Amino acid sequence: MSFKNQIIKSNYHTHMYLCRHASGTVEDYVKEAIKLGFKEIGMSDHAPWIELIDRSVRMEKEDYPIYLKELEEAIKKYSDKIKIYKGLEIEYFSNADDYYKKLLNDMDYLTLGQHYIEKDGKLISIYRISSLEDLTIYKDTLIKAMSTGFFKFISHPDIFLYSTEQLTPEILKLAEEIIIAAKEKNIPLEFNANGIRKGKIMVNGEERYRYPRLEFWKLVKKHHARCILSSDAHKPEYLFDEAILEAHKFLQDIHLEVEEVLDFN
Ligand SMILES: [Zn+2]
Ligand SMILES: [Zn+2]
Numbered sequence: 330m331s332f333k334n335q336i337i338k339s340n341y342h343t344h345m346y347l348c349r350h351a352s353g354t355v356e357d358y359v360k361e362a363i364k365l366g367f368k369e370i371g372m373s374d375h376a377p378w379i380e381l382i383d384r385s386v387r388m389e390k391e392d393y394p395i396y397l398k399e400l401e402e403a404i405k406k407y408s409d410k411i412k413i414y415k416g417l418e419i420e421y422f423s424n425a426d427d428y429y430k431k432l433l434n435d436m437d438y439l440t441l442g443q444h445y446i447e448k449d450g451k452l453i454s455i456y457r458i459s460s461l462e463d464l465t466i467y468k469d470t471l472i473k474a475m476s477t478g479f480f481k482f483i484s485h486p487d488i489f490l491y492s493t494e495q496l497t498p499e500i501l502k503l504a505e506e507i508i509i510a511a512k513e514k515n516i517p518l519e520f521n522a523n524g525i526r527k528g529k530i531m532v533n534g535e536e537r538y539r540y541p542r543l544e545f546w547k548l549v550k551k552h553h554a555r556c557i558l559s560s561d562a563h564k565p566e567y568l569f570d571e572a573i574l575e576a577h578k579f580l581q582d583i584h585l586e587v588e589e590v591l592d593f594n
Contacts, residue, residue: 334569337558337569337573338369339368339369339371339590342371342559343358343370343371343374344373345372345399347388348387349386349388351562351564352563352564355399355403356399356402359411359413363407367411367568368590369414370412371414371437372400374388374418375388375417375419376417376439381445415435416481417436417439418439419439419441421470421477426479440480440481440519441474441475443470446458446466448466456491464490464493467489471507471510472506475510475511481591481593482518483516483518484561485523485561486518486545487540490545494533504545508545508548517555517588518555519559520541520559520576521559523562523567550584550585555588556586556588557587557588
């Protein structure tokens with residue numbers, strides 16, 4: 330099914346085939362974005378991270394030059410039609426500053442997609458955390474990451490609530506601390522349409538998404554923090570689909586305004 334796009338002017342969270350769980354080349358996404366009338370597109374595939382346990386869902390180090398080449402070629406070919414930014418999605422881990430700096434030599438931006446927390450020297454998937462202690466580590470990691478200046482926006486900041494049913498006042502306070510830090514650092518928080526693509530779950534007789542989480546975005550509204558809507562596209566056709574429309578409606582329902590384009594300069 331195809332829709333006529335009248336609501337989205339950009340997308341800065343875009344994957345491609347090199348991460349092994351998305352399809353399409355950089356050019357495929359750029360052509361789709363032009364077709365949709367976007368002003369800007371930012372590619373942000375999963376950055377290589379050799380020691381990470383989930384190597385199979387991000388690009389290999391050897392694939393990185395291919396990514397760069399595809400980006401450069403697309404920029405050469407389409408820059409009269411659309412503004413293309415070179416980016417990567419990556420976690421924040423301590424003692425890796427040199428790596429972020431190295432990537433930023435080539436890239437226009439990094440977006441923080443924190444899929445793991447570091448605890449006792451081990452990595453734990455954020456899909457499996459639910460104790461206040463672990464959720465607090467996630468919060469601390471995000472706040473630390475935001476203070477480094479490496480990250481242009483925070484992808485799915487509310488994903489840490491994935492396995493948490495009941496949002497207690499203590500947990501909502503963690504959410505609020507993240508939001509206040511983002512506001513202070515002037516870093517946009519991303520409302521992620523890929524969470525909507527994953528569908529709703531039934532909890533205590535109520536249907537909801539695992540993320541985006543309503544309570545979190547109401548707090549974003551309360552604090553007037555900066556906010557963008559991203560597709561987190563893993564297929565070119567996801568740049569504008571039912572999930573984007575649903576996300577748009579979700580945001581309208583809580584009167585939360587998102588920025589149409591980001592200034593990367
Ligand atoms: Zn992905
Ligand atoms: Zn992503």
